Amino acid sequence: MVQIAHWLHSLSRRVGPDTGVGTVIRMTGLTLFASVLSLFVFPIHRSLLDRFVAPWSADLASLAGTKGSQVAVAVVVVGYLATTRRWNVVQIRRPTLHDTLWMVLGAAGLDLMAEAIQFVLPLAGLSIEVLSGSGGSGSAVGLGTWPLLWPLVFLGMYLLPALVEEQFVRGIVQGRLGERFHPALEVVLGAALFALMHGLYGLGGGPEFLATYLIVLFGQGLVFCLTYERTRNLLVVALIHALSWTAVDVPFFGLL
Numbered sequence: 001m002v003q004i005a006h007w008l009h010s011l012s013r014r015v016g017p018d019t020g021v022g023t024v025i026r027m028t029g030l031t032l033f034a035s036v037l038s039l040f041v042f043p044i045h046r047s048l049l050d051r052f053v054a055p056w057s058a059d060l061a062s063l064a065g066t067k068g069s070q071v072a073v074a075v076v077v078v079g080y081l082a083t084t085r086r087w088n089v090v091q092i093r094r095p096t097l098h099d100t101l102w103m104v105l106g107a108a109g110l111d112l113m114a115e116a117i118q119f120v121l122p123l124a125g126l127s128i129e130v131l132s133g134s135g136g137s138g139s140a141v142g143l144g145t146w147p148l149l150w151p152l153v154f155l156g157m158y159l160l161p162a163l164v165e166e167q168f169v170r171g172i173v174q175g176r177l178g179e180r181f182h183p184a185l186e187v188v189l190g191a192a193l194f195a196l197m198h199g200l201y202g203l204g205g206g207p208e209f210l211a212t213y214l215i216v217l218f219g220q221g222l223v224f225c226l227t228y229e230r231t232r233n234l235l236v237v238a239l240i241h242a243l244s245w246t247a248v249d250v251p252f253f254g255l256l
Helices: 002-015 020-052 058-084 097-124 150-178 183-205 207-231 234-245
Strands: none
Touching (some): 020 150, 058 150, 097 207, 150 234
């Protein structure tokens, strides 16, 4: 009994709330909770848009309908901040010259990562084509739909949802991981949880679809997480993320 008690005590010290393993477990659980919640919120969100917004602007309802997951994430963010009071995870400020440089590097990094992924996928017997057409109908509605109001549309339908998501994935999840791990491991773990968060949407597409989707998400997550690790400015990553949503030719960007 003494040996069992000693083993349990040793295990609790390794996976306790103040350890790296404990942080990974908690952040994984929080990520899964946000992802599952979004699966329930998404259809409700679209139903409300179809009922109240679509009658006077079908395009706006279609575009807003792609942001259901961010609505769920906003609920989790508010709940987390209200219960933990960890305001230090809210890292939003005016971009500096250093931040602007990383904004450019991050945007270019997404393009380079997309090319790298298309090279790697065939080596695993996969193809990016399996994701074609999976971005949702709202991804076909761009800023050009409202030529005079596009700044407002960009702020409300692109930047704000992206900032909400970045507050959760980068600010909370990656921020907590960064408290316990080396920056390199922080970036890798953050990218993995970013892929996990969105991965549930690929469960219905079959093994090939899911594997391809997770690889794409992980690659994009590496770029986002590295950019945040270098800047610690959520606005920088949110701007890159929001601009990526304007690239309607990129598969599945509407749900990221």
